[in-house]
Amino acid sequence: MSINSIHYIERTITPLLNEALEKDKIIVLLGPRQAGKTTLVHHLLPKNRLVGYINFDDLKIRQIVEDPNRGLVEAIRRSVGINLDSPNLVIVLDECQKCPAVFDQVKLMFDAHNKSPRFILTGSSSLELHSRSAESLAGRVRQFHLSPFNFSEYLTAQSVHNNNQHRYMDSLKNQTLTEEIGKEIFYSIIQSKDIRLKHLDDMLIFGSFPECALAEGKQDKMEFLTNYRNTYIEKDILPLSLVEHWKPYDQLLELLGQYNSNTFLIKDLAKNIGISDKTIKKYLVILEKTMLVKILSIYSKNTKRRLAKAPKLYFSDMGITSLLTESFDLPTLRSTGAIGDRLESFVVNEFFKATENDWRPHSLSFWRTSSNYEVDLVYSLEGRLTPIEIKYSMEQPRLKSILAFADEQKKRIVYNCVLYRGDYQFDRETNTHFVPIWGL
Numbered sequence: 001m002s003i004n005s006i007h008y009i010e011r012t013i014t015p016l017l018n019e020a021l022e023k024d025k026i027i028v029l030l031g032p033r034q035a036g037k038t039t040l041v042h043h044l045l046p047k048n049r050l051v052g053y054i055n056f057d058d059l060k061i062r063q064i065v066e067d068p069n070r071g072l073v074e075a076i077r078r079s080v081g082i083n084l085d086s087p088n089l090v091i092v093l094d095e096c097q098k099c100p101a102v103f104d105q106v107k108l109m110f111d112a113h114n115k116s117p118r119f120i121l122t123g124s125s126s127l128e129l130h131s132r133s134a135e136s137l138a139g140r141v142r143q144f145h146l147s148p149f150n151f152s153e154y155l156t157a158q159s160v161h162n163n164n165q166h167r168y169m170d171s172l173k174n175q176t177l178t179e180e181i182g183k184e185i186f187y188s189i190i191q192s193k194d195i196r197l198k199h200l201d202d203m204l205i206f207g208s209f210p211e212c213a214l215a216e217g218k219q220d221k222m223e224f225l226t227n228y229r230n231t232y233i234e235k236d237i238l239p240l241s242l243v244e245h246w247k248p249y250d251q252l253l254e255l256l257g258q259y260n261s262n263t264f265l266i267k268d269l270a271k272n273i274g275i276s277d278k279t280i281k282k283y284l285v286i287l288e289k290t291m292l293v294k295i296l297s298i299y300s301k302n303t304k305r306r307l308a309k310a311p312k313l314y315f316s317d318m319g320i321t322s323l324l325t326e327s328f329d330l331p332t333l334r335s336t337g338a339i340g341d342r343l344e345s346f347v348v349n350e351f352f353k354a355t356e357n358d359w360r361p362h363s364l365s366f367w368r369t370s371s372n373y374e375v376d377l378v379y380s381l382e383g384r385l386t387p388i389e390i391k392y393s394m395e396q397p398r399l400k401s402i403l404a405f406a407d408e409q410k411k412r413i414v415y416n417c418v419l420y421r422g423d424y425q426f427d428r429e430t431n432t433h434f435v436p437i438w439g440l
Contacts, residue, residue, distance in 0.1 A: 007214055009157045011040050013146055016357055018044065020142040021090075026110060026119045028096075031146035032291040032316060033124040033232060036210045040146060041092050041120055052080035052091045052117075056099040057235075065102050072105040084109075089117035097123040110140060124236055124290065145356040147291075147349070148317055149208040151200070151440045157213045158199050160192060168439045173354045175381050175414045177433055179426040186424035189439050196438035197421065201330055204342040207319025218328070225323045229253075236290050243286065248275050252283050256293065256313060257324025261341035261348075263310040292316055294352055299365040299378040312366055314345045316352075321345065334392075343437070344376055344390045347419055350440050351379060373401040385412045391420040396434055403430060 017040075020027050031037050045051050054075060056062055064075040076084065076091060096102055106119050149157060152167050166188040171177035189196070206212055212224045233246055243249050251273050256264075270280045287293045294316060298309040315321045321342070322328050333339040348364065355362050361382050367375040377388040387405045391397045397418060406413045416432040425434040 007157070008039065008043055009149065009153050009210065011036065011146065011153060012150065013144060013357060014040070014044060016144060020144075021045075021118060021120075023142075025142045026106065026121065026140050028141055028143045029120060029122045029146055030143065030291070031122075031124065032148070033236060034209050034211060034228060035124075035146050035148050037122045037124075037146050038092075038094060039210070041122065045090055052076060052089065053094070054079050054091070055094040056102070057095050062099045065099050065105065072102060072109060084113065084117060087116075090120060091117050092120045092122070094122050095124065096121045107140065145291075147353045147356065149210060149213055150350060150353045151203065151208075151346075154203055154208045154213055155196065155199060157210070160195055160199065166439075168435050169350060169354050172379070172386070172417065172435070172440075173351070173358070173381075175379075175384060175386055177415065177417075177435075179428075179433075182424045182426055182433055182435065185439060186436065189436075190423075193436075193438060200346075200438050204318050204333075204339065204346055205322055205328055205330060207317035207322070209317060209319065212319055221319070222323075222328065225319045229320070229323060232290070232292065237286070243283070248273055248279070249283055249286075252280065253287070253292075254324050256287075257315070257321055259313050260315050260321045260325075261312065261344045263312050265310055292320065294348065296348065296377075297365050299367040299375075309368075314348050316349060318342055318345060340390075340392050343392045347388070347390045347437065347440075348377060351377065367401075367405050369404075373404045375401055375405045378405070383412065384414050385409055386414050387416055389416075389418045390437075391418065393420055394422040396420065396422065396425070399430055399432060402432070406431075 017027060017029070021044075029037050029041070042051075054061055056065075061075050061079060064070045064078065065072050067074075073084065080091070093102060093106070102121075106121070109117075110119060150169075152169070166185050168177065168182070168185055171181055171185075203213075206218075206221045206225070209224070209228070212221050215221045215224055233250060237243050237249060238246055252269065255269065255272055266277050266280050270277045273280070284293075284295070288295060292315065294314045296312045296314065298311070300309075315324075327333060327338065330339070333342060351364055355364075363380045365378045365380070367373070367378050367387070375387045376390045379386045379388060387402050387409075389397060389399075389402050397420065399416070399418070402416050402418070406416055413431070416430060418432060418434045419437045419440075420434065421437055422434065424436055424439070426432070427434070
């Protein structure tokens with residue numbers, strides 16, 4: 001695969017990581033395989049830092065750490081050859097979920113050496129990493145998530161002139177969008193509309209894993225995605241004792257490709273594959289914790305009612321959806337209407353990426369009634385709501401459902417939002433922003 005390895009794309013999470021590193025915190029960086037965690041860490045650390053790197057894919061290293069007579073200190077000395085008393089030392093421990101013994105040892109070293117060296121722990125599964133780091137490193141750790149490129153990072157990777165201050169997502173995330181801000185952003189990006197729309201369509205087909213985004217042609221991108229699926233099963237799933245047999249899990253993965261951006265029932269999935277409801281639930285948890293899928297509940301103030309309704313499922317990357325459904329042809333997706341599901345998945349993932357490291361109380365859900373009213377996405381920030389409709393069309397859609405939701409929620413609504421392929425407009429009468437999806 002022809003990839004420009006020196007083409008580094010600055011990630012929006014970088015300032016948060018730098019801040020945590022300066023505050024004497026141990027950093028835990030979670031993210032799906034190939035999201036760019038290792039690349040980010042290598043570019044994150046300034047030149048005045050001395051960096052040691054250990055990867056727990058290496059069985060010998062794991063054995064040293066798990067040996068009570070040797071442990072992490074010995075592993076660092078053998079693998080890195082660095083004096084632990086060296087100033088400005090940062091130890092990067094990759095794929096930590098494969099070595100649970102490391103967490104208590106990091107805590108002891110961090111405390112014993114007066115917060116030096118600093119540690120960055122990374123992993124592609126939150127099944128072990130999230131819970132163990134929270135238990136063992138309480139009060140010492142900051143957890144972050146790194147997803148594949150967001151749309152702004154993707155545009156930068158494609159050499160599209162892109163000023164992060166001129167994007168709608170920041171205002172939507174903070175619920176601060178006004179007509180003035182909306183017009184200012186629109187007029188700053190209108191000249192690049194066509195190229196942005198082209199790259200948006202490309203992202204709907206091939207996703208935004210960094211290596212795939214930087215691949216030169218369709219064949220290379222498809223090769224990456226095929227290898228990704230195989231590697232995911234081999235390295236992230238098979239080592240987990242939670243999965244007794246990989247074949248039903250892989251069958252579920254393939255079946256779920258048909259459910260992207262749609263509701264599902266546990267019993268239907270179980271019947272299709274021939275395994276129990278309990279096993280399906282367990283496998284869905286694993287898919288979420290390995291960050292391959294995201295599941296949205298229906299919006300309701302009543303928690304029991306929300307959990308009783310069929311949830312929606314979204315793959316975290318559209319390229320994986322294309323692979324599982326063998327749907328890489330844009331004209332076919334348009335003619336069948338499937339492109340709308342892809343666009344919905346894109347928007348939901350953009351909101352997850354924008355909010356995954358936001359410590360303010362927030363949530364994402366969808367709304368549906370027995371009267372066939374439906375709002376694609378309901379974004380809640382500290383109790384205030386933004387209902388969002390998502391349309392592939394360039395024409396402004398009807399607002400029947402979104403206004404019904406706004407009427408039900410009354411004073412909790414900040415404003416309504418329609419994300420579509422057209423230009424920015426604001427309807428004062430309905431308090432609705434029509435936002436160019438190519439400006440996220």
